[in-house]
Structures are given as C-alpha cells and as structure tokens.
Amino acid sequence: MSIHINAKPGDIAETILLPGDPLRAQHIAETFLQDAKCYNQVRGMLGFTGTYKGKRISVQGTGMGVPSISIYVNELLREYGAKQLIRVGTCGGMREDVKVRDVIIAMTATTDSSANQLLFPGFSFAPAAEFDLLRRAHQACLDRGMSVKVGNILTADTFYRESMEPVKKLADYGVLAVEMESSALYTLAARHHAKALSVLTVSDHLFSGETDTTAEERQTTFNDMIVVALEAAILGE
Numbered sequence: 457m458s459i460h461i462n463a464k465p466g467d468i469a470e471t472i473l474l475p476g477d478p479l480r481a482q483h484i485a486e487t488f489l490q491d492a493k494c495y496n497q498v499r500g501m502l503g504f505t506g507t508y509k510g511k512r513i514s515v516q517g518t519g520m521g522v523p524s525i526s527i528y529v530n531e532l533l534r535e536y537g538a539k540q541l542i543r544v545g546t547c548g549g550m551r552e553d554v555k556v557r558d559v560i561i562a563m564t565a566t567t568d569s570s571a572n573q574l575l576f577p578g579f580s581f582a583p584a585a586e587f588d589l590l591r592r593a594h595q596a597c598l599d600r601g602m603s604v605k606v607g608n609i610l611t612a613d614t615f616y617r618e619s620m621e622p623v624k625k626l627a628d629y630g631v632l633a634v635e636m637e638s639s640a641l642y643t644l645a646a647r648h649h650a651k652a653l654s655v656l657t658v659s660d661h662l663f664s665g666e667t668d669t670t671a672e673e674r675q676t677t678f679n680d681m682i683v684v685a686l687e688a689a690i691l692g693e
C-alpha cells in the first residue's frame with residue numbers, strides 16, 4: 457500500500473495503461489480486460505487489474521498535469537515494480553497537418569514544466585519514449601489503417617493560455633500536439649529503467665478550432681488507441 461494507491465504488493469501488473477481520467481480507466485477495464493478487479497479508489501483515482509489475451513495488465517488513472525501523474529508513476533515504479541507504462545490520453549493538435557481523431561505517438565516531449573529544470577540545472581533534458589514500444593505501437597496503427605503521426609509533443613503546465621504565440625512557435629518547429637503529462641512519465645521511467653510510451657488521440661485543434669463531433673466518435677477513436685496500446689504492450693512481454 458502506498459500513499460495514493462491502496463493496493464497490496466502483487467495486485468498491480470508490470471504493464472500499466474495510464475489514462476488521465478479515472479473513468480476512462482474504468483471504461484478500459486470494463487471494455488478490454490477480462491476478470492478486471494478494482495485495486496484502488498483512493499481520491500477516486502481508479503485502478504484495475506485484469507488480463508488481455510491472457511496477459512496481466514493494469515490500468516490506472518493519473519489525473520491531469522505533471523504533479524499528479526508524477527505521484528502515481530513514482531508509486532507504481534517504487535512500490536509496485538512497474539516495468540512498462542503506457543499513457544493513453546487526449547491531446548490538442550498544433551501542427552497544420554494534424555487532424556482531430558489522428559493518433560499521435562510521442563517520440564519525445566518538450567515541456568514548460570519546471571520539474572526537469574529543477575532536476576537537471578543547466579540542462580534541457582529530452583524525455584524520450586522506449587523505442588521498441590514505440591515501434592510496435594506504430595506498426596499496430598499501420599496494421600489497422602489508422603492515421604498516425606510520430607514525433608515531438610508538448611507537455612504543458614497550463615490548459616488555458618493568455619497568448620498562443622509560444623505554442624505557435626513550437627508548432628513552427630514541428631511540435632505535433634499538446635497534452636499535460638508525458639514529459640514526467642518519460643523522465644521517471646528513465647530514472648527507474650522502465651519502458652514508457654504515450655499514445656494520444658487528437659480531441660481538438662488549437663489553431664483550426666476543429667473538435668470531435670460526437671461523444672460516440674470520441675469513444676470509437678479512443679477505443680482504437682487502447683487496442684494499439686494493448687497490442688504494443690503484450691508483444692513486448
């Protein structure tokens with residue numbers, strides 16, 4: 457049992473999917489896992505363990521932003537022996553060629569979070585995905601004919617902005633999309649020699665104003681991304 461996760465040693469699988477929204481954790485467990493059992497309800501940040509194609513998988517909500525995901529990922533790595541962590545989340549498109557419902561695989565995560573500046577004074581650490589996981593997730597997207605892009609994303613500390621200039625500039629430098637957790641996930645996984653990847657679905661676009669049209673469409677696209685994450689995870693075990 458850790459401070460924010462009320463599970464016993466062994467309750468959590470070595471491979472864990474990490475959506476920001478705890479209700480999406482419940483949706484994933486109910487839709488994709490067999491014999492899923494809830495191991496955490498502390499702060500409503502639900503966590504479940506079950507099996508997918510016979511392999512043990514957990515799914516844990518992380519909340520929004522670097523401080524929140526850092527709490528859960530630290531505890532999963534330090535107290536529960538997590539080996540493979542895959543974030544499954546939403547993001548806002550930034551580059552012009554990124555469209556709503558595309559899947560984005562984050563090769564690296566640029567960030568305005570101060571966490572890594574405090575950790576590596578004088579350096580600009582480049583948080584990076586684990587290559588084999590990334591390669592398998594990309595192949596799983598191609599196999600399903602999904603529209604996928606791989607590259608640099610932005611992990612931002614703010615959702616609402618006074619000025620769009622800084623994000624516009626990052627888009628000019630090729631940054632695909634913005635979300636709020638991946639740089640912390642990649643940095644913590646590196647520290648603990650674990651594998652990490654973020655697979656994201658574009659839910660809106662910062663500059664075109666495009667958004668998901670219906671809740672049903674959002675769910676379908678989200679489900680496609682979950683299958684990609686699960687397939688990438690089990691092929692690596």
Ligand SMILES: O=P(O)(O)O[C@H]1O[C@H](CO)[C@@H](O)[C@H]1O
Pocket residue numbers: 475476477519520521544545546547615634635636637
């Ligand atoms: O859909 P999730 O995983 O929560 O991810 C994105 O959505 C939240 C903002 O609405 C942030 O957590 C961002 O990273």
Ligand SMILES: O=c1cc[nH]c(=O)[nH]1
Pocket residue numbers: 546547548549615634635636659660662
């Ligand atoms: O962090 C996020 C997630 C989705 N859309 C955004 O604009 N930002």
